[in-house]
Amino acid sequence: MVFSNSISNLFGKSPIRPLQEHMSLVVVCASKLEPFFEAVIAVDWPTASEVFDRISDDENQADELKKQFRLNMPKSLFMPVSRGDLLGILAQQDNIANTAKDVCGIVLGREMDIPASLQSDFIAYVKSAIETCEKARTAIDELDELLETGFTGQEVKFVKKLIRDLDAQEQKVDKRERKLRHRLFKIEADIPPVHVMFLYNVIDNIGEIADTAERVGNQLELLLAK
Numbered sequence: 001m002v003f004s005n006s007i008s009n010l011f012g013k014s015p016i017r018p019l020q021e022h023m024s025l026v027v028v029c030a031s032k033l034e035p036f037f038e039a040v041i042a043v044d045w046p047t048a049s050e051v052f053d054r055i056s057d058d059e060n061q062a063d064e065l066k067k068q069f070r071l072n073m074p075k076s077l078f079m080p081v082s083r084g085d086l087l088g089i090l091a092q093q094d095n096i097a098n099t100a101k102d103v104c105g106i107v108l109g110r111e112m113d114i115p116a117s118l119q120s121d122f123i124a125y126v127k128s129a130i131e132t133c134e135k136a137r138t139a140i141d142e143l144d145e146l147l148e149t150g151f152t153g154q155e156v157k158f159v160k161k162l163i164r165d166l167d168a169q170e171q172k173v174d175k176r177e178r179k180l181r182h183r184l185f186k187i188e189a190d191i192p193p194v195h196v197m198f199l200y201n202v203i204d205n206i207g208e209i210a211d212t213a214e215r216v217g218n219q220l221e222l223l224l225a226k
Contacts, residue, residue: 015073015086016144022065022093023140023216029058029097030133030209033126036104041119045111052104059101066094081147081223089140089219095212096133103205112198115191118183125176125203129210132173135166136213139220146223156224166217173210177203 032055039048069090073083106112114122139162142155149155180203188196 015069016147018065018069019086019090019093020140020143022062022069022090023137025058025062025065026093026097027130027133027137029055029062030100031130032058033100033104033130033206033209034123036107037114037123037126040107040112041114041123043113045108048104048108052101052108055101055104059097062094062097066090085219085223089216092212092216092219093140096209096216099205099209099212103202103209106198106205107202110198112195112202114199115184115187117187118180121176121180121183125173125180126206128169128173128176129206129213132166132169132210132213135162135169136216138162139166139217143220151224159220159224163217163221166214170210170214173207177207 032051036048036051036055039045039051070087073086139159142159142162145155146159181200184196184199184203191199
């Protein structure tokens, strides 16, 4: 995926496009969780390290775009959304990329083992969290259409449906998380306590990625209510 080099070109007539570009980068970053954990399960640490490096590059690009967004966004906007609203969405998007990088860094640094009995559910859990991020991006991609229609009409109904879909997906992630935590609980007596602690931490952080994606939708929903 090629992203614009010039932030001024990105801004154009409004700051919506760079916000969408940032979300696209964030989802690219989060989507690499799946190949990362597949390499971890295969005990292929060189590949896991390579994927982590790509995640770090994606996160750095997103971070740079975030900084430029903050620096270049006008203090006042002639738009039906406030600067604070957009910065709030940006902050949640940024948290997704940061958490994805952090969780992979913990796993790679400790060369953590995912117990065989958890592996299938674990990968399904990761995929479900990524799907939540993708649904959040789909909703954010409608922001420009919302502006064009003045936050009225069929477009509002469509975006509300996207947000409901996002909420439903996050609930699926919650169910998978509860199932995974319960299965870990059943075998934790056979695993070194420190390793158990870090496994729970990794599970929590992947859940947080999905939670944060849902919060992106919540922020968008607040815009619709104003």
